[in-house]
Amino acid sequence: MSFELPGFDLDSFVRATLAEDLGEGGDITSAAVIPAEARFSGVMDSRDAIVVAGLGIAEAFFRALDPEVGIEMLVADGQRVPAGTDLMRLEGSARAMLTAERSALNTVQHLSGIATMTRAYVDKIVGTGATLLDTRKTIPGLRRLEKYATSMGGATNHRMGLWDAAMIKDNHVAVAGGVGAAVARAKAAGIASIIVEVDRVDQIEPALAAGATHLLLDNMDAPTLRGAVTLVGGRVPTEASGGVRLDTIRALAETGVTYVSVGRLTQSAPAADIGLDFTEMPA
Structure with a gap:
């Protein structure tokens, strides 16, 4: 072997x-x-x-x-x-x-x-249509191996590092002066894959208008997620993230999101x- x-x-x-x-x-x-x-x-x-x-x-x-x-x-x-x-x-x-x-x-x-x-x-999200993603919450030096292990368990690897996609989070937004401005700067830099973390529904349209290619819906409960997915209307993939547990993941996946990401796969197994x-x- x-x-x-x-x-x-x-x-x-x-x-x-x-x-x-x-x-x-x-x-x-x-x-x-x-x-x-x-x-x-x-x-x-x-x-x-x-x-x-x-x-x-x-x-x-x-x-x-x-x-x-x-x-x-x-x-x-x-x-x-x-x-x-x-x-x-x-x-x-x-x-x-x-x-x-x-x-x-x-x-x-x-x-x-x-x-x-x-x-x-x-196993918990079988039949929902959602895909499980891992995260970058890995032990330093072991990321490739830990992400290999999640793939052996049936997950799909999220970005491998800081280099293979932009992920605009709240701190980026705060410095850039807003979601739209942050996304616009990433797009102007020629970045093809722009993931944007939004924690409020009113951030969705500015992110999409500026060119976001993937929305990370952070720490939203199932009803809010369902509304967000409806608002996005399939224009870009959507991802539920933040504090996802084994006993909550199915309800989140059933909202129609494209992905659910879980940090504890590599952080707490x-x-x-x-x-x-x-x-x-x-x-």
Whole structure:
């Protein structure tokens, strides 16, 4: 299995993560306790019902320390599995496996936790016609991976950073002197995709008149959202955002918005309970 993700340098990520764990002294426990020639077999399994994400990255950690390690993938990223499912089988150098174990597990636990929470939100809005979006509320340095995990859970990635679309928020509006003026400046700068955050219905027409291509309807309740969507009348995509929870998302999605964005997918997802058990192989 080879993991590739546009804009993400897997080799650098693996090197940096292992270097953080190994420090200058290396894995002193395994070096002292485990014979250099010892071999282990192991099984990575999930103790929770999860949506899987990150197995290819876990493989890269093990291969970085034991290029000859034998790995059998038993499930695929994006797959929903019940508790007790075996995810991966390994066979190779005992020292290498023990040294790579925590980095591999941390990654799969974190990404699978995000994918699992994301799928729960996606399931809640099935049939509404709305699409779930993630946000930029990610751990610094992990955005590409965390957004990969949301996509494995069934969400669509929102903008990746500050560079791929303009998003005009309240602070931009305050400095620019109004919604219309802020949008006009973005359009004059030649920006094609202009997302505008509005928290009042009376901001919608000025934003559209100035050239907004997407409206983010911020912290509006369902009745207000429904009215806003009617006012927009399909001229641009609409997005419900702000404080969206699992118990509120369906009502918001049913207002007719194009998208619902949820920051907690990457900001608050708990790690999945995934373990890795080793058995010593005969010499």
